[in-house]
Amino acid sequence: MAKPSGPQPQIGEFPIDTGTCELEPDPYSTNGWVLRINGVPSSHIDLDDPLRLDFEYMRWIASLVDARFPATDRLRALHLGGGACSLARRFAASHPQARQVVVELDGRLAELVRAWFDLPRAPLMRLRVGEARAVTESLSEGSRDLVIRDVFAGAVTPAPLTTREFTRAVKRVLGPDGVYVVNCGDSPDLAMARREAATIGGEFGHTAIIADPAMLKGRRYGNVIIAGSDAPLGAAPGLARELLGGGVPAQLWQDERVRTFAAGAQVITD
Template identity: 45%
Template sequence: MGRKRRTSDSEALEVPISTGIARLEPVPGEPDSWVLHVNGVPSSSITIGDPLRLDLEYLDWMSRVVDTAFAPGTTLRAVHIGAAGCALPRWIDAARPGSRQTAIDIDAELVVRVREWFDLPRSPALALRAGDGAREIRTFRDGAISLVVRDAFSGDATPAALRTPEFFAEAARVLGADGIYLGNVADRPPHTALRIELAEMRRHFAHLAIVADPGQLRGRRYGNVVALGAHAPLDAVALAKTMRRGPAVASVRAGADLDAFIGPGARS
Protein backbone atom coordinates (compact mmCIF):
# COMPACT_ATOMS: atom_id res chain seq x y z
CA MET A 1 0.00 0.00 0.00
CA GLY A 2 1.66 3.26 -1.08
CA ARG A 3 1.55 6.60 0.59
CA LYS A 4 0.17 9.65 -1.17
CA ARG A 5 2.41 12.62 -1.74
CA ARG A 6 2.61 15.17 1.07
CA THR A 7 5.34 17.24 2.74
CA SER A 8 8.95 16.24 3.24
CA ASP A 9 9.26 12.90 5.02
CA SER A 10 11.21 14.52 7.86
CA GLU A 11 8.69 17.26 8.58
CA ALA A 12 5.64 17.41 10.80
CA LEU A 13 2.55 18.83 9.16
CA GLU A 14 -0.01 20.95 11.01
CA VAL A 15 -3.25 21.98 9.35
CA PRO A 16 -6.56 23.55 10.40
CA ILE A 17 -9.55 21.21 10.47
CA SER A 18 -13.22 21.79 11.21
CA THR A 19 -12.85 21.30 14.97
CA GLY A 20 -9.39 22.81 15.45
CA ILE A 21 -5.94 21.58 14.45
CA ALA A 22 -4.62 18.28 13.12
CA ARG A 23 -0.91 17.52 13.37
CA LEU A 24 0.78 14.70 11.50
CA GLU A 25 4.13 13.76 13.00
CA PRO A 26 6.69 11.33 11.55
CA VAL A 27 7.93 8.63 13.91
CA PRO A 28 11.71 9.14 14.29
CA GLY A 29 13.67 6.53 12.41
CA GLU A 30 10.57 5.08 10.76
CA PRO A 31 9.82 6.93 7.51
CA ASP A 32 6.71 4.82 6.92
CA SER A 33 5.10 5.60 10.29
CA TRP A 34 3.06 8.60 11.45
CA VAL A 35 1.19 9.75 14.53
CA LEU A 36 -1.94 11.82 14.00
CA HIS A 37 -2.78 14.33 16.74
CA VAL A 38 -6.22 15.95 16.80
CA ASN A 39 -6.37 19.11 18.89
CA GLY A 40 -3.27 18.06 20.79
CA VAL A 41 -4.42 14.50 21.57
CA PRO A 42 -2.72 11.47 19.91
CA SER A 43 -5.52 9.88 17.88
CA SER A 44 -3.94 7.38 15.48
CA SER A 45 -0.62 5.72 14.78
CA ILE A 46 -0.28 4.62 11.16
CA THR A 47 2.40 2.57 9.46
CA ILE A 48 1.58 2.89 5.78
CA GLY A 49 3.18 -0.34 4.60
CA ASP A 50 1.88 -2.47 7.48
CA PRO A 51 -1.85 -2.05 8.21
CA LEU A 52 -1.69 -4.98 10.66
CA ARG A 53 0.56 -2.97 12.98
CA LEU A 54 -1.37 -1.27 15.79
CA ASP A 55 0.93 0.72 18.07
CA LEU A 56 -1.73 2.13 20.40
CA GLU A 57 -2.33 -0.51 23.04
CA TYR A 58 -6.12 -0.14 23.20
CA LEU A 59 -6.37 -0.69 19.42
CA ASP A 60 -4.29 -3.85 19.78
CA TRP A 61 -6.72 -4.98 22.48
CA MET A 62 -9.66 -4.25 20.19
CA SER A 63 -8.09 -6.29 17.39
CA ARG A 64 -7.67 -9.21 19.79
CA VAL A 65 -11.31 -8.96 20.84
CA VAL A 66 -12.30 -9.13 17.16
CA ASP A 67 -10.13 -12.20 16.57
CA THR A 68 -11.59 -13.89 19.65
CA ALA A 69 -15.23 -13.03 19.00
CA PHE A 70 -15.35 -13.80 15.26
CA ALA A 71 -14.16 -17.01 13.64
CA PRO A 72 -11.10 -16.78 11.37
CA GLY A 73 -12.04 -15.70 7.86
CA THR A 74 -15.35 -14.16 8.94
CA THR A 75 -15.97 -10.89 7.14
CA LEU A 76 -17.42 -8.04 9.15
CA ARG A 77 -19.93 -5.25 8.62
CA ALA A 78 -18.37 -2.65 10.89
CA VAL A 79 -19.27 0.89 11.90
CA HIS A 80 -16.61 3.10 13.47
CA ILE A 81 -17.71 6.25 15.29
CA GLY A 82 -14.66 8.47 15.47
CA ALA A 83 -12.58 7.80 12.34
CA ALA A 84 -9.36 9.81 12.92
CA GLY A 85 -6.64 8.05 10.88
CA CYS A 86 -8.66 4.82 10.48
CA ALA A 87 -6.01 2.57 12.04
CA LEU A 88 -8.50 -0.12 13.14
CA PRO A 89 -10.47 -0.04 9.86
CA ARG A 90 -7.16 -0.54 7.99
CA TRP A 91 -6.39 -3.51 10.24
CA ILE A 92 -9.81 -5.08 9.65
CA ASP A 93 -9.50 -4.57 5.90
CA ALA A 94 -6.12 -6.36 5.90
CA ALA A 95 -7.00 -9.07 8.44
CA ARG A 96 -10.47 -9.86 7.09
CA PRO A 97 -10.59 -9.09 3.36
CA GLY A 98 -14.08 -8.59 2.03
CA SER A 99 -15.32 -6.79 5.13
CA ARG A 100 -17.47 -3.68 4.61
CA GLN A 101 -16.90 -0.74 6.91
CA THR A 102 -18.23 2.74 7.52
CA ALA A 103 -16.10 5.22 9.47
CA ILE A 104 -17.84 8.34 10.78
CA ASP A 105 -16.14 11.46 12.08
CA ILE A 106 -17.64 14.75 13.25
CA ASP A 107 -14.82 16.67 11.53
CA ALA A 108 -15.53 17.00 7.80
CA GLU A 109 -12.11 18.46 6.99
CA LEU A 110 -10.31 15.68 8.86
CA VAL A 111 -12.17 13.11 6.76
CA VAL A 112 -10.79 14.80 3.64
CA ARG A 113 -7.27 15.03 5.07
CA VAL A 114 -6.94 11.38 6.07
CA ARG A 115 -7.96 10.36 2.55
CA GLU A 116 -5.22 12.68 1.28
CA TRP A 117 -2.53 11.51 3.72
CA PHE A 118 -3.20 7.78 3.89
CA ASP A 119 -4.01 5.39 1.07
CA LEU A 120 -7.18 4.11 2.73
CA PRO A 121 -9.38 1.36 1.31
CA ARG A 122 -12.16 2.70 -0.88
CA SER A 123 -15.91 2.20 -0.52
CA PRO A 124 -17.51 -0.30 -0.05
CA ALA A 125 -14.47 -1.73 1.74
CA LEU A 126 -14.27 1.51 3.74
CA ALA A 127 -16.72 4.39 3.36
CA LEU A 128 -15.82 7.61 5.16
CA ARG A 129 -18.69 9.77 6.33
CA ALA A 130 -18.64 13.19 8.01
CA GLY A 131 -21.34 13.51 10.63
CA ASP A 132 -22.42 13.25 14.26
CA GLY A 133 -22.06 9.61 15.28
CA ALA A 134 -24.98 9.84 17.70
CA ARG A 135 -27.22 10.72 14.74
CA GLU A 136 -25.56 8.59 12.08
CA ILE A 137 -25.93 5.38 14.09
CA ARG A 138 -29.69 5.74 13.59
CA THR A 139 -29.30 5.28 9.81
CA PHE A 140 -28.30 1.62 10.01
CA ARG A 141 -30.84 -1.20 9.88
CA ASP A 142 -31.79 -3.39 12.84
CA GLY A 143 -29.32 -6.23 13.31
CA ALA A 144 -27.30 -5.31 10.21
CA ILE A 145 -23.96 -4.63 11.90
CA SER A 146 -21.47 -7.11 13.31
CA LEU A 147 -19.15 -4.60 14.98
CA VAL A 148 -19.71 -1.09 16.37
CA VAL A 149 -16.60 0.75 17.55
CA ARG A 150 -16.96 4.02 19.43
CA ASP A 151 -13.61 5.78 19.56
CA ALA A 152 -14.55 9.45 19.50
CA PHE A 153 -13.23 12.24 21.71
CA SER A 154 -13.62 15.92 22.34
CA GLY A 155 -10.25 16.70 23.87
CA ASP A 156 -9.61 13.73 26.16
CA ALA A 157 -13.28 12.99 26.94
CA THR A 158 -15.99 11.10 25.11
CA PRO A 159 -18.67 13.49 23.78
CA ALA A 160 -21.76 13.47 25.98
CA ALA A 161 -24.03 12.51 23.05
CA LEU A 162 -22.11 9.23 22.70
CA ARG A 163 -22.72 8.23 26.33
CA THR A 164 -26.50 8.58 26.50
CA PRO A 165 -29.17 5.90 26.93
CA GLU A 166 -30.35 6.74 23.41
CA PHE A 167 -26.92 6.12 21.91
CA PHE A 168 -26.45 2.76 23.61
CA ALA A 169 -29.98 1.74 22.63
CA GLU A 170 -29.18 2.51 18.98
CA ALA A 171 -25.87 0.65 19.13
CA ALA A 172 -27.64 -2.37 20.60
CA ARG A 173 -30.38 -2.16 17.97
CA VAL A 174 -28.08 -2.21 14.94
CA LEU A 175 -25.96 -5.11 16.19
CA GLY A 176 -26.77 -8.61 15.03
CA ALA A 177 -27.28 -11.46 17.48
CA ASP A 178 -23.54 -12.25 17.50
CA GLY A 179 -22.39 -8.63 17.15
CA ILE A 180 -19.96 -6.81 19.42
CA TYR A 181 -19.89 -3.22 20.66
CA LEU A 182 -16.46 -1.81 21.56
CA GLY A 183 -16.11 1.51 23.33
CA ASN A 184 -12.85 3.29 24.08
CA VAL A 185 -13.25 4.88 27.51
CA ALA A 186 -10.46 7.15 28.74
CA ASP A 187 -10.68 7.51 32.50
CA ARG A 188 -8.69 7.89 35.68
CA PRO A 189 -9.16 6.57 39.23
CA PRO A 190 -11.66 6.23 40.85
CA HIS A 191 -13.17 5.41 37.42
CA THR A 192 -16.45 7.21 37.99
CA ALA A 193 -17.04 7.88 34.28
CA LEU A 194 -16.26 4.27 33.37
CA ARG A 195 -18.60 2.87 36.03
CA ILE A 196 -21.44 5.16 34.94
CA GLU A 197 -20.97 4.19 31.30
CA LEU A 198 -20.92 0.48 32.11
CA ALA A 199 -24.04 0.82 34.23
CA GLU A 200 -25.83 2.34 31.24
CA MET A 201 -24.48 -0.30 28.86
CA ARG A 202 -25.81 -2.99 31.19
CA ARG A 203 -29.32 -1.76 30.43
CA HIS A 204 -28.90 -2.43 26.70
CA PHE A 205 -26.50 -5.38 26.39
CA ALA A 206 -27.00 -8.73 28.09
CA HIS A 207 -23.27 -9.34 28.40
CA LEU A 208 -20.43 -6.98 29.29
CA ALA A 209 -16.67 -7.13 29.73
CA ILE A 210 -13.79 -4.68 29.99
CA VAL A 211 -10.16 -4.88 28.91
CA ALA A 212 -7.60 -2.65 30.61
CA ASP A 213 -4.07 -2.33 31.88
CA PRO A 214 -3.94 -4.15 35.25
CA GLY A 215 -2.34 -1.17 36.96
CA GLN A 216 -5.07 1.15 35.82
CA LEU A 217 -7.80 -1.03 37.27
CA ARG A 218 -5.90 -1.05 40.55
CA GLY A 219 -6.23 2.72 40.57
CA ARG A 220 -2.72 3.72 39.59
CA ARG A 221 -3.02 5.78 36.42
CA TYR A 222 -5.06 7.44 33.70
CA GLY A 223 -5.57 5.40 30.56
CA ASN A 224 -7.84 3.71 28.05
CA VAL A 225 -10.30 0.96 28.89
CA VAL A 226 -12.06 -1.05 26.19
CA ALA A 227 -15.69 -1.67 27.14
CA LEU A 228 -17.44 -4.60 25.42
CA GLY A 229 -21.17 -5.08 24.99
CA ALA A 230 -22.89 -8.06 23.36
CA HIS A 231 -26.26 -9.76 23.07
CA ALA A 232 -24.68 -13.23 23.15
CA PRO A 233 -22.36 -14.56 25.89
CA LEU A 234 -18.73 -13.44 25.76
CA ASP A 235 -15.94 -15.99 26.20
CA ALA A 236 -14.12 -14.20 29.01
CA VAL A 237 -11.63 -17.06 29.44
CA ALA A 238 -10.59 -16.91 25.78
CA LEU A 239 -10.40 -13.11 25.96
CA ALA A 240 -8.18 -13.24 29.04
CA LYS A 241 -5.91 -15.79 27.39
CA THR A 242 -5.38 -13.72 24.25
CA MET A 243 -4.81 -10.52 26.25
CA ARG A 244 -1.97 -12.21 28.13
CA ARG A 245 -0.23 -12.89 24.81
CA GLY A 246 -0.36 -9.33 23.50
CA PRO A 247 2.52 -6.85 23.36
CA ALA A 248 0.67 -4.81 26.00
CA VAL A 249 -0.66 -7.28 28.57
CA ALA A 250 -4.20 -6.53 29.71
CA SER A 251 -6.70 -7.76 32.26
CA VAL A 252 -10.26 -8.81 31.47
CA ARG A 253 -13.20 -8.41 33.83
CA ALA A 254 -16.63 -9.87 33.18
CA GLY A 255 -19.57 -11.45 34.99
CA ALA A 256 -19.78 -11.08 38.75
CA ASP A 257 -16.30 -9.55 38.92
CA LEU A 258 -17.36 -6.75 36.59
CA ASP A 259 -20.66 -6.28 38.40
CA ALA A 260 -18.70 -5.76 41.63
CA PHE A 261 -16.47 -3.22 39.86
CA ILE A 262 -19.48 -1.29 38.54
CA GLY A 263 -21.14 -1.36 41.93
CA PRO A 264 -24.77 -0.68 42.85
CA GLY A 265 -24.28 3.06 43.14
CA ALA A 266 -23.30 3.85 39.55
CA ARG A 267 -25.86 6.15 37.97
CA SER A 268 -26.05 7.43 34.40
Protein backbone atom coordinates (compact mmCIF):
# COMPACT_ATOMS: atom_id res chain seq x y z
CA MET A 1 0.00 0.00 0.00
CA ALA A 2 1.28 3.44 -0.92
CA LYS A 3 2.34 5.67 1.94
CA PRO A 4 -0.03 8.65 2.40
CA SER A 5 1.40 11.90 1.03
CA GLY A 6 1.13 15.31 2.64
CA PRO A 7 1.03 16.28 6.31
CA GLN A 8 0.05 13.58 8.81
CA PRO A 9 -0.85 15.09 12.21
CA GLN A 10 -1.09 12.55 15.02
CA ILE A 11 -3.16 13.08 18.14
CA GLY A 12 -1.31 12.28 21.35
CA GLU A 13 1.63 13.05 23.61
CA PHE A 14 5.17 12.48 22.36
CA PRO A 15 8.63 12.61 23.93
CA ILE A 16 10.91 15.34 22.63
CA ASP A 17 14.44 16.42 23.53
CA THR A 18 13.26 19.02 26.05
CA GLY A 19 10.38 17.08 27.62
CA THR A 20 7.07 16.27 25.94
CA CYS A 21 4.79 17.75 23.33
CA GLU A 22 1.11 17.10 22.79
CA LEU A 23 -0.88 17.54 19.60
CA GLU A 24 -4.63 17.87 19.83
CA PRO A 25 -7.34 18.87 17.34
CA ASP A 26 -8.88 22.30 17.56
CA PRO A 27 -12.56 21.70 18.43
CA TYR A 28 -13.56 24.95 16.70
CA SER A 29 -12.14 24.27 13.22
CA THR A 30 -12.22 21.31 10.86
CA ASN A 31 -8.48 21.08 10.27
CA GLY A 32 -6.94 23.07 13.10
CA TRP A 33 -4.36 21.76 15.55
CA VAL A 34 -2.99 22.92 18.90
CA LEU A 35 0.56 22.08 19.92
CA ARG A 36 1.44 22.03 23.62
CA ILE A 37 5.02 21.83 24.84
CA ASN A 38 5.50 20.58 28.39
CA GLY A 39 1.84 21.31 29.02
CA VAL A 40 1.92 24.92 27.77
CA PRO A 41 0.01 25.92 24.60
CA SER A 42 2.76 26.79 22.11
CA SER A 43 1.27 27.00 18.62
CA HIS A 44 -1.87 26.71 16.56
CA ILE A 45 -1.95 25.56 12.92
CA ASP A 46 -4.89 25.59 10.50
CA LEU A 47 -3.93 23.23 7.69
CA ASP A 48 -6.68 24.68 5.49
CA ASP A 49 -5.65 28.32 5.95
CA PRO A 50 -2.02 29.33 6.55
CA LEU A 51 -3.12 32.96 6.97
CA ARG A 52 -5.15 32.13 10.07
CA LEU A 53 -3.37 32.87 13.34
CA ASP A 54 -5.30 31.78 16.40
CA PHE A 55 -2.99 33.31 19.02
CA GLU A 56 -3.67 37.04 19.29
CA TYR A 57 -0.04 38.03 19.90
CA MET A 58 0.93 36.39 16.60
CA ARG A 59 -1.77 38.39 14.83
CA TRP A 60 -0.32 41.56 16.34
CA ILE A 61 3.16 40.68 15.08
CA ALA A 62 1.77 39.87 11.63
CA SER A 63 -0.04 43.21 11.48
CA LEU A 64 3.13 45.09 12.42
CA VAL A 65 5.17 43.22 9.83
CA ASP A 66 2.53 43.66 7.10
CA ALA A 67 2.49 47.40 7.77
CA ARG A 68 6.26 47.60 7.35
CA PHE A 69 6.98 45.12 4.55
CA PRO A 70 4.80 45.00 1.41
CA ALA A 71 3.63 41.57 0.26
CA THR A 72 5.89 41.87 -2.79
CA ASP A 73 9.06 42.26 -0.71
CA ARG A 74 11.65 39.51 -0.70
CA LEU A 75 11.48 39.47 3.08
CA ARG A 76 14.48 37.91 4.81
CA ALA A 77 13.17 36.70 8.16
CA LEU A 78 14.77 34.92 11.11
CA HIS A 79 12.43 33.30 13.64
CA LEU A 80 13.98 32.48 17.00
CA GLY A 81 11.76 29.81 18.49
CA GLY A 82 10.00 27.36 16.22
CA GLY A 83 7.07 25.55 17.79
CA ALA A 84 4.77 24.67 14.89
CA CYS A 85 6.25 27.48 12.73
CA SER A 86 2.88 29.26 12.64
CA LEU A 87 4.25 32.72 11.82
CA ALA A 88 6.76 31.46 9.26
CA ARG A 89 3.99 29.53 7.53
CA ARG A 90 1.81 32.64 7.58
CA PHE A 91 4.50 34.87 6.07
CA ALA A 92 5.19 32.29 3.39
CA ALA A 93 1.55 32.76 2.34
CA SER A 94 1.36 36.54 2.76
CA HIS A 95 4.85 37.32 1.37
CA PRO A 96 5.44 34.69 -1.35
CA GLN A 97 9.00 35.84 -2.04
CA ALA A 98 10.05 35.62 1.61
CA ARG A 99 13.11 33.61 2.58
CA GLN A 100 12.88 32.44 6.18
CA VAL A 101 14.94 30.53 8.71
CA VAL A 102 13.27 29.13 11.83
CA VAL A 103 15.60 28.25 14.71
CA GLU A 104 14.35 25.51 17.03
CA LEU A 105 16.38 24.16 19.94
CA ASP A 106 14.56 20.83 20.10
CA GLY A 107 15.61 18.55 17.24
CA ARG A 108 12.94 15.93 17.86
CA LEU A 109 10.21 18.58 17.93
CA ALA A 110 11.48 19.92 14.61
CA GLU A 111 11.19 16.43 13.10
CA LEU A 112 7.63 15.99 14.33
CA VAL A 113 6.51 19.41 13.13
CA ARG A 114 7.92 18.70 9.67
CA ALA A 115 5.97 15.44 9.53
CA TRP A 116 2.71 16.88 10.86
CA PHE A 117 2.33 20.17 9.01
CA ASP A 118 2.62 21.46 5.44
CA LEU A 119 5.62 23.69 6.06
CA PRO A 120 7.32 25.40 3.11
CA ARG A 121 10.56 23.81 2.03
CA ALA A 122 13.98 25.40 1.50
CA PRO A 123 14.81 27.93 0.16
CA LEU A 124 11.45 29.41 1.14
CA MET A 125 11.81 28.21 4.73
CA ARG A 126 14.56 26.35 6.51
CA LEU A 127 14.05 24.77 9.91
CA ARG A 128 17.41 24.91 11.67
CA VAL A 129 18.09 23.06 14.90
CA GLY A 130 20.22 25.10 17.25
CA GLU A 131 20.39 27.50 20.18
CA ALA A 132 18.93 30.89 19.26
CA ARG A 133 21.78 33.09 20.47
CA ALA A 134 24.52 30.96 18.98
CA VAL A 135 22.78 30.85 15.61
CA THR A 136 22.14 34.61 15.62
CA GLU A 137 25.75 35.40 16.46
CA SER A 138 26.91 33.16 13.58
CA LEU A 139 24.96 35.03 10.89
CA SER A 140 26.36 37.58 8.47
CA GLU A 141 26.03 41.31 9.07
CA GLY A 142 22.98 42.87 7.43
CA SER A 143 21.63 39.51 6.28
CA ARG A 144 18.07 39.83 7.65
CA ASP A 145 15.18 42.29 7.38
CA LEU A 146 13.22 40.86 10.29
CA VAL A 147 14.11 38.98 13.47
CA ILE A 148 11.30 37.64 15.65
CA ARG A 149 12.13 36.30 19.11
CA ASP A 150 9.46 33.99 20.52
CA VAL A 151 11.48 31.70 22.77
CA PHE A 152 10.26 30.39 26.11
CA ALA A 153 11.42 27.89 28.69
CA GLY A 154 8.11 27.38 30.45
CA ALA A 155 6.67 30.88 30.87
CA VAL A 156 10.02 32.72 30.75
CA THR A 157 12.34 33.76 27.93
CA PRO A 158 15.87 32.47 28.61
CA ALA A 159 17.90 35.34 30.08
CA PRO A 160 20.72 35.28 27.46
CA LEU A 161 18.13 36.22 24.80
CA THR A 162 17.03 39.39 26.62
CA THR A 163 20.31 41.22 27.13
CA ARG A 164 21.89 44.31 25.61
CA GLU A 165 24.67 42.16 24.20
CA PHE A 166 22.23 39.86 22.44
CA THR A 167 20.20 42.81 21.18
CA ARG A 168 23.39 44.22 19.65
CA ALA A 169 24.00 40.87 17.95
CA VAL A 170 20.49 41.04 16.47
CA LYS A 171 21.05 44.61 15.29
CA ARG A 172 24.28 43.58 13.54
CA VAL A 173 22.38 40.89 11.63
CA LEU A 174 19.63 43.30 10.55
CA GLY A 175 19.78 45.54 7.49
CA PRO A 176 19.60 49.34 7.92
CA ASP A 177 15.79 49.44 8.15
CA GLY A 178 15.39 46.00 9.73
CA VAL A 179 12.94 45.25 12.53
CA TYR A 180 13.47 43.29 15.74
CA VAL A 181 10.28 41.98 17.38
CA VAL A 182 10.10 40.17 20.71
CA ASN A 183 7.27 38.44 22.53
CA CYS A 184 7.70 39.33 26.19
CA GLY A 185 5.61 37.32 28.64
CA ASP A 186 5.13 39.30 31.82
CA SER A 187 3.21 39.56 35.08
CA PRO A 188 0.93 42.47 36.03
CA ASP A 189 3.81 44.53 37.42
CA LEU A 190 5.25 44.75 33.87
CA ALA A 191 8.78 44.86 35.30
CA MET A 192 10.25 42.64 32.59
CA ALA A 193 8.46 44.48 29.78
CA ARG A 194 9.90 47.79 31.05
CA ARG A 195 13.41 46.35 31.18
CA GLU A 196 13.10 44.79 27.73
CA ALA A 197 11.76 48.06 26.33
CA ALA A 198 14.69 49.92 27.91
CA THR A 199 17.15 47.39 26.53
CA ILE A 200 15.76 47.44 22.99
CA GLY A 201 15.31 51.21 23.07
CA GLY A 202 18.94 51.62 24.04
CA GLU A 203 20.08 49.96 20.80
CA PHE A 204 17.47 51.10 18.27
CA GLY A 205 16.38 54.59 17.30
CA HIS A 206 12.68 53.73 17.21
CA THR A 207 10.50 51.44 19.31
CA ALA A 208 6.89 50.29 19.51
CA ILE A 209 4.76 48.23 21.86
CA ILE A 210 1.58 46.27 21.14
CA ALA A 211 -0.54 44.70 23.87
CA ASP A 212 -4.11 44.55 25.03
CA PRO A 213 -5.27 47.40 27.33
CA ALA A 214 -5.77 45.15 30.37
CA MET A 215 -2.18 43.97 30.11
CA LEU A 216 -0.82 47.49 29.78
CA LYS A 217 -2.85 48.58 32.82
CA GLY A 218 -1.24 45.82 34.92
CA ARG A 219 -4.37 43.73 35.37
CA ARG A 220 -3.16 40.31 34.24
CA TYR A 221 -0.33 38.10 33.06
CA GLY A 222 0.09 38.11 29.29
CA ASN A 223 2.08 39.02 26.21
CA VAL A 224 3.66 42.35 25.36
CA ILE A 225 5.06 42.73 21.85
CA ILE A 226 8.08 45.05 21.79
CA ALA A 227 9.75 46.10 18.54
CA GLY A 228 12.86 48.06 17.68
CA SER A 229 14.21 49.52 14.45
CA ASP A 230 16.39 52.36 13.21
CA ALA A 231 13.51 53.42 10.97
CA PRO A 232 10.16 54.71 12.31
CA LEU A 233 7.79 52.02 13.59
CA GLY A 234 4.03 51.82 13.89
CA ALA A 235 3.16 54.96 11.94
CA ALA A 236 1.53 53.22 8.96
CA PRO A 237 -2.00 54.51 8.32
CA GLY A 238 -4.60 52.11 9.63
CA LEU A 239 -2.30 49.95 11.79
CA ALA A 240 -3.62 51.22 15.13
CA ARG A 241 -7.19 50.87 13.88
CA GLU A 242 -6.54 47.32 12.66
CA LEU A 243 -5.10 46.30 16.03
CA LEU A 244 -8.06 47.76 17.91
CA GLY A 245 -10.49 45.91 15.65
CA GLY A 246 -9.18 42.40 16.27
CA GLY A 247 -10.75 39.61 18.31
CA VAL A 248 -8.63 40.79 21.26
CA PRO A 249 -8.26 44.57 20.74
CA ALA A 250 -4.72 45.81 21.23
CA GLN A 251 -3.16 49.22 21.78
CA LEU A 252 -0.19 50.47 19.77
CA TRP A 253 2.36 52.62 21.58
CA GLN A 254 4.86 54.47 19.43
CA ASP A 255 8.37 55.52 20.40
CA GLU A 256 7.76 58.44 22.77
CA ARG A 257 5.24 56.53 24.86
CA VAL A 258 7.42 53.41 24.92
CA ARG A 259 10.38 55.40 26.23
CA THR A 260 8.20 56.99 28.90
CA PHE A 261 7.03 53.50 29.90
CA ALA A 262 10.65 52.28 30.11
CA ALA A 263 12.06 55.33 31.87
CA GLY A 264 14.12 54.35 34.89
CA ALA A 265 14.08 50.63 34.10
CA GLN A 266 17.43 48.88 34.27
CA VAL A 267 18.89 47.69 30.97
CA ILE A 268 19.45 43.92 30.97
CA THR A 269 23.07 42.85 30.51
CA ASP A 270 25.02 39.63 30.37
